[in-house]
Structures are given as structure tokens and as C-alpha cells.
Amino acid sequence: MTAKLNWYEEQFRLSQQKHFGKYPTSKSYMRLYCTGTFEPQIFLYEYQPSRAKKHPKNFLKDFKGFLQIDGYPGYNAVEDVTLVGCFAHARRGFTDALKARPKEAVVSKTTAGEGVNFCNELFKIGKTLKDLSYDKRYERCLKQSKSALEHGKKGKS
DSSP states (O other), rough: TTOOOOEEEEEEEEEEOOOOOOOSSSSSEEEEEEETSSSSSOEEEEEEESSOOOOHHTTTOOOEEEEEEEEEEGGGGOEEEEEEEEEHHHHHHHHHHHHTTTSSGGGHHHHHHHHHHHHHHHHHHHHHHHSSHHHHHHHHHHHHHHHHHHHHHHOOO
16 A cells, blocks of 8 residues: 555444354444545455454554544554545534434524535535546635635624
8 A cells, every 4th residue: 555545444334154253143344445536446345353443553554645534433543644534424423413403493503404514515515526636626625615614604693
């Protein structure tokens, strides 16, 4: 793994057959590591019988670059990477908060509602920029994302 690649990680919980001394009711994990859209597409699957932080630390020991994750703290053990978050996972936290709100609360006036709207705005921006070069996409994304954030702040005043 080279320093030029950006990696994205996702985990899937698996039903376990009786392997590795584990029983069918136990949890196992399949991790998917993949490159971003501006590099050659690589997809790597890694099976592990647990979610322990030693597994990604070992798998990514020679990787240097950006690692986009879901927020699982086990990735803090991976050295020489820059951890970056995922707005799809952030949005899920806001939608979960909305499910727990009092029925009389107006969704658009809640912080969680604003968070969902901001994430949706970022997703729309990303869709409009998907065919641009990396440099142009980055430049326009920064500008348009900042504009969306400022618009959201004005709405709170």
C-alpha cells in the first residue's frame, strides 16, 4: 500500500459457522478496504473473528495516507494515517436522534434536523461535482460546502 492511496473501510457482521473455535451464535467481521474514485479501483476483503483494534492495525501497518472510517475507535491504533470521517455515518446519527425526539418537536427546528439537511446538501454538492477532476472537485467542494454551512448558520439566527 502506497502513500498516494486513500482507503475507505467498512465492516460487516457475519453469521459464524463453526470455524476458528467459534460457534454459530458468535460474531465475526468482514472488513472491506477500497480505494477512492481517483485511484485505480482496488477492493480488499479481510475476515477476522473479532472487531479488535489489532486487526486493522496489523492489516494497515504499511499504509500511509487518508483512511475514511465510520468512527469506530479501534482505528485510532493505526499509525501514520490521517483518519477522516464519513458524512453518511454522521447523517445516520442525526436521523437516529430524530427518531427519539418528542412527537411535538418540529423536525426542521431541531439540531438533528439541521444536521440531516446539511448532510443532504453536501451529498447534492458531491453529485454535481462527481465528473470533475480531483483538483477542480476539491476546490469547488470547499467553496460550495462552506456556502452551505454559512447558509445553515444564517437560518439559525
